[in-house]
Amino acid sequence: MANLVALSPCAGLLPQTIGAVTIAEVEPGRITAILPFKGQQKAVAETLKTALGVGFPAPGRSEAKAGARMVWVGKGEALLMGADCPDLPGAAFVDQSDAWCVVEIAGEAAEDVLARLVPVDLRAAVFKRGHTVKSLLGHMTASITRTGANAFQIMVFRSMAETLVEELTHAAKGVAARG
Secondary structure (H helix, E strand, C coil): CCCCCCCCCCCCCCCEEECCEEEEECCCCCEEEEEECCCCHHHHHHHHHHHHCCCCCCCCEEEEECCEEEEEEECCEEEEECCCCCCCCCEEEEECHHHEEEEEEECCCHHHHHHCCCCCCCCCCCCCCCEEEEEEECCEEEEEEEEECCEEEEEEEHHHHHHHHHHHHHHHHHHHHCC
8 A cells, every 4th residue: 555645735845045035835724715606795704704803805905814814816706724714605615725835935036036927016015915916927827915025925726836936946046146
């Protein structure tokens, strides 16, 4: 009988520090996709707020409190991370914990690195803490959330983990080479 060992999406690839950025894998805990039924988004938001302290996020936003994070990922869809999903009679909710690779890029040059890969203005003046976007990163679809002054959470499908690390490290080396 085979002895299987569970590995994280970026096992053996991260963490890395390149120039003024650190790229590290994040263990997000449970990840649940939440999709409110038509006309139920307000009720779902209230249930989440009561149970976890975070509501259903507005488009382009995320909310976090006490280890629970809600991230908008598309029209009528958000991901709950780091907490068990309460019973939501007004929504479909699906555990997607094994489907995602979650990485943090942090440091003074994080914006410069992402500027080489993402066709969205992620500068702090326009993309503030808690803002999130679903966009391309290189040639992959990614969810990108600003989590701090110089920190971003990046989520891609698990199957793209190695490509994500390769893209980020290549861009970080380019930025670091500029001096």
